[in-house]
Every structure is written in structure tokens, then in C-alpha cells.
Amino acid sequence: MFPDEEKQRLRQQARAARSTAHDASAELAALAVADSIKDVFKLAGIAVSETVLAGYWPMGSELDIRPALQSLHDAGAVCALPVVVSPDQPLVFRRWQPGTPLSDGGHGTRQPGPEQTEVLPRVVLLPLLAFDDGGMRLGQGQGYYDRTLAALRGKGPVLAIGIAYQAQKLKTLPADEWDQRLNWVVTEQGATAYDR
Secondary structure, rough: OHOOOOOOOOHHHHHHHHHHHHHHHHHHHHHHHHHHHHHHHHHOOOOOHHHEEEEEEEOOOOOOOOHHHHHHHHOEEEEEEOOOOOOOOEEEEEOOOOOEEEEEEEHHHHOOOOOOEEOOOOEEEEEEOEEEEOEEEOOOOHHHHHHHHHHHOOOOEEEEEEEEEHHHEEOOOOOOOOOOOEEEEEEEEEEEEOOO
């Protein structure tokens, strides 16, 4: 099997696992992840009140981080959401706070409009389809987050925190040279550090 075919097979498997986990425990998982993200900030020695962080607006069965975003905003973080500029470009991030109007973005996403300030996050909470024991992530296949993390890391340290259900974990994922490693993964069962 070719690497791309293997990734596609794993994506199908991971979507099914994520959907099952989401149906079983979406609300409790969202609250547990919100608590564990605070633990990551403590363990990484990052003050929430001094942080610019990017999250995401959940689609479908993606784990809902809106409780975490609300909590981090309330603690003084500058929060942002991703915006698709064009298919081959890194994402940009526009400021978000509770009540910010969102519009339709690429691939069914929701994003702040151009009237919101663009920011440069140093912490990125990102969705995924699967993750493995080495902190590698399998996404939807368009490469947005790999391009984005590479661009952000070219400008300074960035903490990449994958958000997932524990059921999305696989032993090993195929990886290409452009795939970006996660620093942490947070699931409903807690936080795991990889490459700090």
C-alpha cells in the first residue's frame, strides 16, 4: 500500500473512532479537556494571562474546545481562531472573544471576519483525526496545520497542543518530512507531553 493510500485508510478509521467517542461523551469530554489544558499551561510554565493562543471552532465530531476557549479568555488570554486565506497558504489567526460574530470559512469552518485583529499565536490548540505514541498527528489531508506550524515555528517557539478523544490514538502513524510534531496531546483522559 502506498503512503497516501495508508493515510486515507487511517483517516476513515479515525473518523469512525472519533464519531463513536463523540456520540458517547462529547459534553463530559469537552469539560475534561478544558481542565487539562489549564494543567498543560502550568506544566509548560506559561502564564495564561500573558498568552496569545489559537483555538478552533469545532465541526462535526471534533472535540468541542469552546468551554476551554471561554475559560482561557476569562483568565486573560488573547484568543484567536484560524482563517483560511488560500488553499496553499498557512492559516492566519484573527482575534476571538465570546460574542464575536463568525462567518463561513473554507471547508465548513467558522471564522472571525476581517474587522477582527490578526494576531500571532504562541500556543495553538488544533483538531486532528488521529495521533500516535510519538506525537505525530493525522489531519484531514490538506496540510493547513503543517504549513501553519512550520511558518509559526520559523518565527519563534510555538506550543502545538493536539485535541482529541483517547479513542483517536494509534500506535504509529506514517509521517512525511513536512509533518509537524505536536508538543502535547490533550484528551478526555488527560494531557501527554511529547516534544517540549
